[in-house]
Amino acid sequence: DQQVKQNSPSLSVQEGRISILNCDYTNSMFDYFLWYKKYPAEGPTFLISISSIKDKNEDGRFTVFLNKSAKHLSLHIVPSQPGDSAVYFCAASASGNTGKLIFGQGTTLQVKP
């Protein structure tokens, strides 16, 4: 049972444009969501998080939007840069349990110069 889903295995965008990565979840107990970026042969790098009491969180070029009613979140990267090319994972945890992350399958983002 895939509780966190990233339905797009890959995404290709032009440098300078917006990248939008999507994530859906099924477990209504999840109330904390994170995005990680991963390069080959490295561990995931934390990018940005959002609590269920918010619907938007920004950090520089990265913005995460949360739609609780749709159980959907998205990561926007503006503007996209070639160095953003990596695998992006969406993760979720339940209240008071941030040490147990449930991950999506990942989306490979390619930013073309």
Add this chain to the structure above:
Amino acid sequence: KAGVTQTPRYLIKTRGQQVTLSCSPISGHRSVSWYQQTPGQGLQFLFEYFSETQRNKGNFPGRFSGRQFSNSRSEMNVSTLELGDSALYLCASSLAYGGPPGNEQFFGPGTRLTVL
């Protein structure tokens, strides 16, 4: 501040053997979680330790075990290795046990285990 370190980075074992992987969290972090990454199953939670106690456990057989020491360093052990245990094993640390804010997990580079 140094990040999460994991040793060894690469390991080759044969079926039936056992293996111990080590993780040193970021200084000041007291919670350590372990994950397994495989091409087929993705990133899956193994267990979480805080204050030398296992706080959470994922859906893995009892061959997978772990422990945490008083300095927050953690080890995980896999006994009677199977071919399917070949994976990248990732350790993550966070400040404390429980909820946000500020309790995000930071990952180490992982240990690549190959079982022949």
